Amino acid sequence: MTSLDDLPIRDDLRGLTPYGAPQLEVPVRLNVNENAYRVPEEVALDIVQEVARALPDANRYPDREFDELRRSFAHYLGHDVTPEQIWAGNGSNEVLQHVLQAFGGPGRTLLSFTPTYSMYPLLAQGVGMRWVPVPRDEGFTVGPDTVRAAIAEHDPDVVFLCSPNNPTGTAIDLETIEAAADAARGIVLVDEAYAEFARDREQTALTLLDRHPRLLVSRTMSKAFAFAGMRVGYLAAHPAVIDALRLVRLPYHLSAITQAAAVAALRHSDVMLSRVDDLRAQRDRMVEELSRLGYRPYPSDANFVLVAGVDDPQATFRALLDRGILVRDVGLPGTLRITAGTRAETSALLAAMAELRPE
Structure with missing residues (x-):
């Protein structure tokens, strides 16, 4: 056999x-950081109705640019983020994969600060790039000096900063994120999968986007939105970055059902986040x-x-x-x-x- x-x-x-x-x-x-609460019934009903409206047209390919969903994400994020700055995928892992497919690959390096999300080295390996793990400071924190020194030593093509960090729960302050964006010649992505649970939700890397065209901020609907089973992740970045991600996506990668469900859920963000x-x-x-x-x-x-x-x-x-x-x-x-x-x-x-x- x-x-x-x-x-x-x-x-x-x-x-x-x-x-x-x-x-x-x-x-x-x-064990897997899911939201313990089910999708509220009123939201679930609206999602079902939105999906039902999309189903009769299932013989046609979905909106390749997922324009309505991008508008919904931009409205939800605020901080002057525009729809042209939004990208989405089937879970934030796919979004991170798109980033590495576009900006990584053989002969390039991904740097992150360990311990951190265990998918990072696997995603790097999947596109044939080298992962460079750098130990965090005491108490699993990461400060500006540590970031600058690591980037100067390893000269990475991509830097992933997980904040709040998985599995430690520790946040990275904006001074440190800006230090990374200033020091790196390549892409710096801040993985904010758990941002809605932070003690100060205004301390988000979204506030730095207008000053750093190579800074990316990824999010997910899996955690705070109780949408783990639906697989919807997204990021915000400069429109030129979005153009780069279009080069590596599969055709029509977000189904019409996924788009409909996410748009409906975002209409009820206050209830979903309650x-x-x-x-x-x-x-x-x-x-x-x-x-x-x-x-x-x-x-x-x-x-x-x-x-x-x-x-x-x-x-x-x-x-x-x-x-x-x-x-x-x-x-x-x-x-x-x-x-x-x-x-x-x-x-x-x-x-x-x-x-x-x-x-």
Whole structure:
């Protein structure tokens, strides 16, 4: 029987395993930073109606330029962002892939500050470019001097800054982002997938776009918008950058159904985001109560908490799973990453962590 090893795949893909977190049916799922709340019924009904209007024309290709969706994203983002500055894809990972396809490739480098989102090196590998990981400062922060020094040393073609950072939850201040944009000769992308959960949502790299034509800011509807199952990501950048991304997209890459659903959801952004404050409250509750239990959670601007002081992460992971609670071991020694859930889910998690804490 033919196996993967028998196939003529690329040499740099041999021995690798596909990216993915466990998908298990358990009562409390706190492992992949999903929004714990379902799409509100009133919004779901409007989405269904919008999709129904699009379906009779499914025999035709969708709007290649997704003009209505771009207008909707520009209106939602504010900060004088125009529709011509918007790009979108099937999840923010596809948007990041488009960026690397356009500005990366063989002989080029992607620099990011670790620990960070584990897809970055995989996306780089997918387009044949080299990934350069640079350690973060103490407490998983990144400051202007660190950014300048790393860019001066490695001269990357693309820099990815994740803020708030996954898996640590730490934000990068605007001074540091501007330092990167000033120092880099190539592209600097700020991955703001969790921006809506930040303590200060006005501290966004969107405010720097008008001064830096090679700065990109990516977002997603998966987290704050409770749209993980719909796969919609987007970015804002100079219109010339958008022109570059058009060169690498697949034809008609955003289906008419995807566009219709996203446009409808964005019409209800206030309702869709209504639970964000609840999730931020549960995140802060986790930090406070886990600290009281003797764990060492890091401050977070995302919808999750990286919890240090876990003596045996794998044993704790299994013990929580036995109790119907799924969290994430991200491979950082002595830590687990835990998504903020509903109040009931957070209570179950805290009770279990208290039970597992050695006296």
